[in-house]
Amino acid sequence: MPEGHTVHRLAAAFTSGLAGDRVRTSSPQGRFPEAAEIDGFVLLGAEAVGKHLFLAFAPSEDVDIDAPVVRHVHVHLGLYGSWTFAGDPGFADVHAIGAPRVRFGEREEGLDAGAAPDWRRLVPRPTTRLRIAGPRGLADLTGPTACEILDAAGRQAILDRLGPDPLRADRDLAGRRRFVTAVRASRTTIAALLMNQRIVAGIGNIYRAELLFRARLDPFVPGRDLTEGMCEGMWEDLVALMDYGARTGRIVTTQPAHRDIEARIVERSRGTRQNGDEDEGVVPREKSFYVYHRQTLPCRLCRTTVRSQQLAGRTVFWCPRCQTARSRRAVWTREHPAAAWAYDDAAA
DNA sequence: GCTGCATGCGCAG
DNA sequence: TGCGCCTGCAGCT
Numbered sequence: 456m457p458e459g460h461t462v463h464r465l466a467a468a469f470t471s472g473l474a475g476d477r478v479r480t481s482s483p484q485g486r487f488p489e490a491a492e493i494d495g496f497v498l499l500g501a502e503a504v505g506k507h508l509f510l511a512f513a514p515s516e517d518v519d520i521d522a523p524v525v526r527h528v529h530v531h532l533g534l535y536g537s538w539t540f541a542g543d544p545g546f547a548d549v550h551a552i553g554a555p556r557v558r559f560g561e562r563e564e565g566l567d568a569g570a571a572p573d574w575r576r577l578v579p580r581p582t583t584r585l586r587i588a589g590p591r592g593l594a595d596l597t598g599p600t601a602c603e604i605l606d607a608a609g610r611q612a613i614l615d616r617l618g619p620d621p622l623r624a625d626r627d628l629a630g631r632r633r634f635v636t637a638v639r640a641s642r643t644t645i646a647a648l649l650m651n652q653r654i655v656a657g658i659g660n661i662y663r664a665e666l667l668f669r670a671r672l673d674p675f676v677p678g679r680d681l682t683e684g685m686c687e688g689m690w691e692d693l694v695a696l697m698d699y700g701a702r703t704g705r706i707v708t709t710q711p712a713h714r715d716i717e718a719r720i721v722e723r724s725r726g727t728r729q730n731g732d733e734d735e736g737v738v739p740r741e742k743s744f745y746v747y748h749r750q751t752l753p754c755r756l757c758r759t760t761v762r763s764q765q766l767a768g769r770t771v772f773w774c775p776r777c778q779t780a781r782s783r784r785a786v787w788t789r790e791h792p793a794a795a796w797a798y799d800d801a802a803a
Numbered sequence: 804g805c806t807g808c809a810t811g812c813g814c815a816g
Numbered sequence: 817t818g819c820g821c822c823t824g825c826a827g828c829t
Contacts, residue, residue: 458810506811533811535823582823598823600812652812659810706810747810768818769811 457532459657460700462503463622465538469501469510469594472540472547476589477516483579483586489604490585493526498587505617505656507531509610510587527610528585533600541574542592617656621694622701635686638678645681646674646771655690657697661747664772665708666693668745674766674773707743713755714742746772 457465477497482490496512499520503509510528511520518524530536540547574593579586585596596602605613618637619630637654638645648654649663658666667674670689672681700706745755750763750772759776 461810531811533821533823534809535811537823600821650811661810663810770809 457506458659458662459505459622460697462506462508463701464704465508466501466503468540468547472542472592473498473587473589474500475516478587478589481586483583484581487584487602492604504614505620505652507613527605529601529603529605530599531601536599537597539595540592541577546592617652618654620656621697622657626694631687631690634690635683638686639681641678643678644675645672645678647767648678660769661706662696664747665745667773668778669708671778673778674771707738709742709745746774
């Protein structure tokens with residue numbers, strides 16, 4: 456359920472809830488026996504790069520994070536991995552951060568009827584690959600594509616194959632420049648390029664579909680056909696969208712004026728887990744997207760039926776009437792002024 | 804209770 | 817390009 460914004464929220468949760476603490480690590484499932492190597496270590500810090508999460512462990516807290524003794528646990532959630540947090544009130548600042556839902560386990564040992572839940576007695580579900588338990592709470596990992604211990608070189612090797620991350624410092628002009636240059640140098644379709652983590656790190660299928668719609672861009676246009684202005688605009692929009700996602704835990708790409716356009720239509724109720732805050736006034740899922748998972752439904756703007764198609768093993772969603780831009784920037788600049796609405800919306 | 808899908812990715816061929 | 821990984825759950829029966 457991770458696109459980049461979720462992983463950044465996870466890193467923040469680890470930083471606030473477990474960083475600086477000595478922790479116990481284990482692999483209840485048994486498929487990550489290396490957990491024993493860092494059991495009793497101190498969690499120095501957590502970092503997100505694209506969809507990759509790095510947790511740095513050391514024997515003691517005074518170790519420099521670049522020291523050779525530091526063990527980097529690399530986690531990639533893949534399609535169905537997840538972290539579950541439980542702990543003392545305020546642990547990992549979960550509510551404020553939002554992303555990881557506090558979910559007490561299905562089973563607690565030795566719990567008296569009516570007693571307050573105690574996270575220390577939580578029995579990990581059998582599929583738990585890794586449990587990290589600190590003095591204030593714990594985190595359970597299930598179903599990751601990657602969970603491994605790396606040294607500094609191994610960590611760097613992963614960073615080296617990732618493009619700029621719109622949620623990190625490389626969102627600046629240098630990052631934008633890398634993105635624009637890479638896109639415009641390629642014959643590959645823009646839809647495929649946006650999913651290529653070497654081009655830009657952190658985008659998943661939702662952000663791809665929605666970003667292309669907001670740009671009114673044909674998903675099958677080769678990257679090299681795009682103007683510099685169009686690419687720069689997409690990057691700026693992406694920064695705004697993912698920033699909003701990282702702050703709220705929710706992907707919302709619709710402008711307010713477009714959310715109620717077809718209120719009479721019964722939306723598909725199929726779940727898209729957002730792991731976000733449940734604050735009042737949050738934009739409901741069925742109003743959050745323009746095209747993602749809306750195939751067979753009418754476009755919010757022109758009512759043309761939204762289409763979907765497999766591309767390189769993933770489903771692309773788009774409006775065949777709205778998304779006809781091939782290189783012009785006119786539509787973009789007139790109708791999409793830097794996605795400032797995302798910030799206004801969050802503040803409201 | 805069963806089936807198929809999902810916000811991903813690496814690898815074989 | 818297609819498959820395997822490996823988990824949870826919506827949507828069926």
